[in-house]
Amino acid sequence: MRAAILTDVSKCIGCRECVRACKLANGLGPELPHRWNLADGLSARSWTSVVEGPRGSFVRKQCRHCLQPACVSACPVGALRQTDSGAVIYDRERCMGCRYCMMACPFGVPRYEWDQPVPYVRKCTLCLQRLRAGQRPACTEACPTKATVFGDRGRLIEEAHRRIRERPELYWPKVWGEEEVGGTSVLYVAPVDLTALLAGRPLEEAPLPERTRAAMQAVPFAFTGVVATMAGLRWVIERRMKRQAEEGDE
Amino acid sequence: MSRVHRLKLALWAVTGLAGAVAAARFLFGLGVTTNLSDGVPWGFWIGFDVMGGVALAAGGFVVTAAVYIFRLERFHSIVRPAVLTAFLGYLAVVAGLLFDLGLPWNIWHMVVFWNPHSPLFEVGWCVMLYLTVLALEFFPVPAEQFPRLAAVRRALLRARIPLVIAGIGLSTLHQSSLGSLFLIMPYRLHPLWYTPWLPVLFLVSAVGLGLMMAVFESHLTAWLYGRRPETEALAALGGATRWVLLLYVALRGADLAARGQLAWLVRPGWRTAMFWAELGLMALLPAALLFVPAVRRSRAGQWTAAGVGVLGTVLNRINVGGLAHLGRGDQFYVPAWTELAASAGVVSAAALAFLFMVEKFRVWEERPADPEADPLKLPELAPVGATWLGPPAVAGRTLYSLSFLLAAALGLALLEPVSASGRGVERMAARRARGGEVLWVDGNRDGYGTAFPHEAHQKREGGKASCPLCHHMNLPGDRHSGCFECHRDMYLASDAFRHDWHASPRGGRVACWRCHAEGQPRRAATARRCLECHKDLTPPGATIAVRQYRAPGYVEAMHRWCVGCHVRRAQQMNKPDLGRCTACHRERRQWPEQLAAGRSEAGPAGKRLLLPAWSAP
Numbered sequence: 001m002r003a004a005i006l007t008d009v010s011k012c013i014g015c016r017e018c019v020r021a022c023k024l025a026n027g028l029g030p031e032l033p034h035r036w037n038l039a040d041g042l043s044a045r046s047w048t049s050v051v052e053g054p055r056g057s058f059v060r061k062q063c064r065h066c067l068q069p070a071c072v073s074a075c076p077v078g079a080l081r082q083t084d085s086g087a088v089i090y091d092r093e094r095c096m097g098c099r100y101c102m103m104a105c106p107f108g109v110p111r112y113e114w115d116q117p118v119p120y121v122r123k124c125t126l127c128l129q130r131l132r133a134g135q136r137p138a139c140t141e142a143c144p145t146k147a148t149v150f151g152d153r154g155r156l157i158e159e160a161h162r163r164i165r166e167r168p169e170l171y172w173p174k175v176w177g178e179e180e181v182g183g184t185s186v187l188y189v190a191p192v193d194l195t196a197l198l199a200g201r202p203l204e205e206a207p208l209p210e211r212t213r214a215a216m217q218a219v220p221f222a223f224t225g226v227v228a229t230m231a232g233l234r235w236v237i238e239r240r241m242k243r244q245a246e247e248g249d250e
Numbered sequence: 251m252s253r254v255h256r257l258k259l260a261l262w263a264v265t266g267l268a269g270a271v272a273a274a275r276f277l278f279g280l281g282v283t284t285n286l287s288d289g290v291p292w293g294f295w296i297g298f299d300v301m302g303g304v305a306l307a308a309g310g311f312v313v314t315a316a317v318y319i320f321r322l323e324r325f326h327s328i329v330r331p332a333v334l335t336a337f338l339g340y341l342a343v344v345a346g347l348l349f350d351l352g353l354p355w356n357i358w359h360m361v362v363f364w365n366p367h368s369p370l371f372e373v374g375w376c377v378m379l380y381l382t383v384l385a386l387e388f389f390p391v392p393a394e395q396f397p398r399l400a401a402v403r404r405a406l407l408r409a410r411i412p413l414v415i416a417g418i419g420l421s422t423l424h425q426s427s428l429g430s431l432f433l434i435m436p437y438r439l440h441p442l443w444y445t446p447w448l449p450v451l452f453l454v455s456a457v458g459l460g461l462m463m464a465v466f467e468s469h470l471t472a473w474l475y476g477r478r479p480e481t482e483a484l485a486a487l488g489g490a491t492r493w494v495l496l497l498y499v500a501l502r503g504a505d506l507a508a509r510g511q512l513a514w515l516v517r518p519g520w521r522t523a524m525f526w527a528e529l530g531l532m533a534l535l536p537a538a539l540l541f542v543p544a545v546r547r548s549r550a551g552q553w554t555a556a557g558v559g560v561l562g563t564v565l566n567r568i569n570v571g572g573l574a575h576l577g578r579g580d581q582f583y584v585p586a587w588t589e590l591a592a593s594a595g596v597v598s599a600a601a602l603a604f605l606f607m608v609e610k611f612r613v614w615e616e617r618p619a620d621p622e623a624d625p626l627k628l629p630e631l632a633p634v635g636a637t638w639l640g641p642p643a644v645a646g647r648t649l650y651s652l653s654f655l656l657a658a659a660l661g662l663a664l665l666e667p668v669s670a671s672g673r674g675v676e677r678m679a680a681r682r683a684r685g686g687e688v689l690w691v692d693g694n695r696d697g698y699g700t701a702f703p704h705e706a707h708q709k710r711e712g713g714k715a716s717c718p719l720c721h722h723m724n725l726p727g728d729r730h731s732g733c734f735e736c737h738r739d740m741y742l743a744s745d746a747f748r749h750d751w752h753a754s755p756r757g758g759r760v761a762c763w764r765c766h767a768e769g770q771p772r773r774a775a776t777a778r779r780c781l782e783c784h785k786d787l788t789p790p791g792a793t794i795a796v797r798q799y800r801a802p803g804y805v806e807a808m809h810r811w812c813v814g815c816h817v818r819r820a821q822q823m824n825k826p827d828l829g830r831c832t833a834c835h836r837e838r839r840q841w842p843e844q845l846a847a848g849r850s851e852a853g854p855a856g857k858r859l860l861l862p863a864w865s866a867p
Contacts, residue, residue: 016832073368076370095352104434203437204436227419
């Protein structure tokens with residue numbers, strides 16, 4: 001099973017029980033109004049937040065748990081990895097604090113403990129510890145209106161399309177997270193266009209790690225090529241210089 | 251004082267300033283010493299120290315390639331300084347990176363935890379290996395002066411060609427991979443810069459910069475030590491540079507055209523301006539200058555072309571590294587002075603190391619004579635105080651230490667209280683709740699408050715007897731102190747007990763021994779209890795034992811007190827909504843009834859505050 005969350009914006013009443021449940025389940029402290037916090041409410045101490053979307057809608061933000069995560073591909077020490085269930089998690093023991101994951105994430109999700117002398121990257125783990133114990137993520141359990149539900153990704157996508165099909169007058173005809181950047185495990189359906197709110201601008205379907213793959217695959221060839229060319233050039237030039245010197249002697 | 255000495259004095263001062271910044275950075279974290287944020291996680295330290303630093307150190311592989319591969323013997327005189335600059339440059343890159351990394355002591359993780367998909371992993375490895383190669387390439391120079399190292403030196407000289415070739419290979423990789431770093435951020439980097447060809451553009455510009463850096467450095471040190479610059483060899487370097495720069499401009503233009511982004515070139519905006527400034531400085535202007543033969547051969551021409559080119563390329567790296575990004579939200583990043591100071595300090599330290607090396611070892615054909623080492627010279631008096639500080643070497647060291655320490659002290663003084671205390675949250679005084687039957691609780695007066703039905707609570711909880719439920723402690727002589735009087739800051743804990751006021755002769759005039767018994771350590775734990783003097787500090791039936799002297803912040807106190815009670819009652823009364831945030835926070839930005847007749851005033855962060863009619867004007 002691929003763990004996934006479907007958030008139906010039309011059902012969200014903005015009560016922020018999910019935010020509270022997340023804080024309790026993950027032992028996150030109270031939020032302080034720091035300079036480095038963004039307006040979307042996510043931070044090292046808030047792994048999910050509810051922002052006000054267009055036309056009075058409420059949109060819950062959290063890590064999207066991409067199927068092909070840019071952060072995992074970017075991390076030089078493999079501190080971020082994807083579990084079998086699809087959750088993208090962070091290993092603080094490996095991290096060295098380069099923050100490349102924060103730069104790479106197309107949704108700008110990972111947040112940093114800027115106020116700590118020993119800072120770590122913090123983000124939603126899809127409540128991995130609860131998944132392992134056979135429970136649902138805390139946010140989906142806390143939601144009083146079932147606006148955010150947990151399940152298998154394939155089933156949730158079917159469910160999302162079913163909702164859109166049944167009430168086309170209510171829903172925007174798109175399941176966010178189904179295709180962009182290779183698909184994400186956290187899906188959205190909404191009565192409004194969420195593109196700008198979730199990612200800042202439209203995302204293409206190509207997964208981001210593919211963009212670096214070509215360059216990285218060229219590395220060994222580039223190295224061998226450059227070294228061979230340089231050695232060859234040196235040999236040729238050396239020989240020519242020797243010959244010139246000999247001719248000069250004669 | 252000579253030019254060199256004045257420069258060293260300045261470099262030591264900048265290093266001292268950076269030392270103060272470094273202390274704050276490593277004690278209190280990145281948040282208070284930089285302007286980085288969740289929206290801008292990479293800033294000046296990555297753009298300048300790392301990306302700019304690696305590019306600036308490109309002279310090493312370019313010049314060694316010219317001399318040892320292409321056998322251009324006329325450049326032989328600049329090989330040693332170029333390799334030394336590259337070596338120190340890479341050391342500076344690593345030092346700068348230690349500032350920027352959140353967990354710098356984990357930098358070795360790259361050696362054991364591998365992720366070959368990551369361009370940063372590749373850059374890290376290449377930099378480590380190339381640093382080793384550079385050390386081995388340069389080691390024979392200082393080894394000349396130590397006869398014991400002759401065998402090592404000979405072995406290294408024999409391995410020179412393989413080392414040079416490995417260095418060129420490694421440089422090609424990581425100079426280009428620094429561009430690959432940004433391939434994964436198509437939605438972040440501005441379209442004027444984002445292209446799949448970034449690695450190639452980075453490599454070509456690094457070659458150009460390496461050449462210009464060699465020219466620039468040669469002239470700078472010539473000016474400094476009164477050496478003769480290698481003007482003719484440098485003119486030849488300039489000749490090669492112009493073609494590289496031309497190639498770069500062509501690549502950049504072709505790439506923009508192929509991606510259909512040419513329209514950006516004329517669209518007004520600061521990013522377009524940055525693009526033109528960058529391209530003009532790094533390639534167009536130096537190439538144009540170098541195509542004029544007279545300019546190419548003149549000292550001033552070489553200086554200008556190389557200096558401008560170096561500046562432009564560094565600007566390019568800063569742009570790609572963080573400046574020309576499409577920010578998240580409306581965050582605009584300007585480096586903090588502490589960031590600039592740390593970077594300047596790292597560069598200064600590297601420059602000092604460079605000057606040390608050229609003075610002690612045969613980096614140039616002839617070692618520069620120390621202008622003050624003349625034994626027949628008259629003693630010189632220090633400009634301030636007109637004292638003789640000893641022989642020049644000692645006097646120099648005294649002055650350098652002094653300038654380092656003074657600058658470090660200045661740096662510590664300049665650090666804001668926020669960066670010195672490390673919380674990153676500014677103090678914000680909490681203010682009194684307003685109203686009567688219904689209290690408007692909005693400690694920071696930002697308009698978002700909660701209307702607390704005070705009288706209703708009082709009645710429900712049992713009249714006057716219920717006061718101590720919330721008013722758990724009152725100031726001496728006060729019957730119901732407001733929450734804000736002890737919980738004085740909105741978010742930070744503050745002292746409920748004013749120790750200094752008690753001790754001050756103009757305040758409480760309480761002698762130390764009244765609270766701290768003789769022979770006891772003077773600590774809060776061993777001091778006399780407040781209640782022993784202030785009998786009325788807690789009301790009868792108080793729900794708090796006065797042990798703590800630190801009162802939690804206003805928000806935390808209110809939440810803890812109200813929510814704790816509400817959650818308990820929610821269970822007792824089976825009213826689940828009572829424990830939820832929305833029970834009190836109803837997204838109400840206005841004082842309910844009285845507000846209609848109220849007035850408004852400017853509040854923090856440009857918000858309009860609506861104040862109730864009875865509030866004092």
